[in-house]
Amino acid sequence: MAKRDYYETLGVAKGASADEIKKAYRKKAKELHPDRNSDNPDAEAQFKEVNEAYDVLKDGDKKAAYDRFGHAAFDGGMGGARGGPRGGQQGDFASAFSDVFDDLFGDFMGGGRSGGARSRAARGSDLRYNLRLTLEEAYAGLQKTINVPTSVQCTACDGTGAEGGAEPVTCPTCSGMGKVRAQQGFFTVERTCPTCSGLGQIVQNPCKQCHGQGRVERDRSLSVNIPAGVETGTRIRLGGEGEAGMRGGPPGDLYIFIEVAKHKIFEREATNLYCRVPVSMTKASLGGDIEVPTIDGGRSRVKIPEGSQSGRQMRLRGKGMPALRGGTHGDMFIELAVETPVNLTARQKDLLREFEDLSEDNNPESKSFFSSVKGFWDSMKG
Incomplete structure (x- = not known):
């Protein structure tokens, strides 16, 4: 069977530029990669054919020979270019594949590299702090000091991790890339560098205080502004107050998760409050006034209608919880519980x-x- 024209295989014109050829190869390789075409038995063969075509057309000398002699330039019969595909076999897959490795697998492996060395420092982890409040505190809001066990930048080495604050050196294993490659058949597998753990640099003389980490464990006291209206599940983010980064890297964030304790008198539902008030049988029958507490510490007088039954609700507008985002308040609902007298004479x-x-x-x-x-x-x- 006659071998397909390399330009046709990549889907480009014969006069295509190097950028156009590379772009076409990238597109074809993504479409035909066996990992993405497990249900297509012909995908691997087509993928090899695309690699072979690109291996020739990306090289100026090979391309010129192919343009002049076609496939015969590499079958040994025309004294063609050396190093090209032979006898219809696949081209130098490692070489061709390496040119666009990051483009092909960026979506699988967290994106391609930028071409330079990896960042010297790693961002610190985010931290979580659980804060328990009373309903009164959630109503009024407050300024609260909390103690957070965390990692802070080492002052002895200024966060570099090296004794005396010396700069780290480029990792000899990965040449600063943070990753190493290994050839497996015609696949190139990329892994995190085991020497530098992906940082791209190593510390030759680690700091004695932080042992090369650039950070030390310490408790921190932070003043936190708790806004009025918070409820269980509210999350407050403090940017840059999390764990210090490795070797001077940026710190993470601190997330404060609010839990509001149950109250002895009030039950909360969003911004509304509910208060169950027992009334005597005679008060419910004859009617009258009662005093009920409010969450702000005050009192409100409520008129009980004559003949009230258990479960009857009355509303006190604006006596509930404040909205977290906005100046409005919810309502307070009084629920009557008519009490049957006991221990009668x-x-x-x-x-x-x-x-x-x-x-x-x-x-x-x-x-x-x-x-x-x-x-x-x-x-x-x-």
Whole structure:
């Protein structure tokens, strides 16, 4: 079977520039790479064909020979260019593949390199601090000092990790790239350099204080502004207050996670507060005024309507929690719980029995319920 024209294989014109050829190869190699075409049995062969074409057309001498003699330039019959593909075999895959390795695998391996040495320093880790507040503190907001165990920059070496603050030197294993490559068949595998752990540099004389890390463990005291209205799950970010970076690298961030403790009187739902208030049977029957507490430490007078039942709610507008972002406040809801008296004296019992005898028409809900029950039993008998 006749071998396809190399220009046709890459999908470019014969007069294409080196950049156009490289761009076309990058596109074809991405499309046909076996790892992306596990369901296509022909992908590997096509991938090899594309590599072979690019290995010739990327080289000026080989390209000139191919343009003049075609495939015969490399089959030994025309005295063609040396080092080209022979007998229809694949080209120098390692050489061709290396030119666009980072472009092909950038999305798999965190992006290609920028061409220079890797950053000398690694960013510090982000830290989490759990802060527990009372509901009153969450209502008012506050300035709070917290102690955070973390890593800070070593002052003995100014964060370089080297004794006396000396600059690190380029890693001899990876030549400052932070990664090493290994050839496996026609694949080039890239791994983090084991000598410098990906930093691209090493410390020849480590600092005695930080042992070459450029940072030491220490507790830090931080003053944190807690805004009014925070609730459980609220996250506050303090940029640059996390763990110090390796060898002078930028610090991470500190994230404060808020937990608001349960309250003995109030229950919270977003910006609204709920307060269950017990009232006596007589107060609920006759009506009257009661005083209820508010979250700001004050008191509010609430009028109980005559004949109130358990579960009845009344609203105090604007007496709830402040919104975290905005000047509005939620509401406070009073829920009545009519309390049945206990530990009655003989006189109280006699009065209640007398009241019961006189209150046949004062319990409409009970009258309606038992009327429905009687109708249910009668229907069952029928």
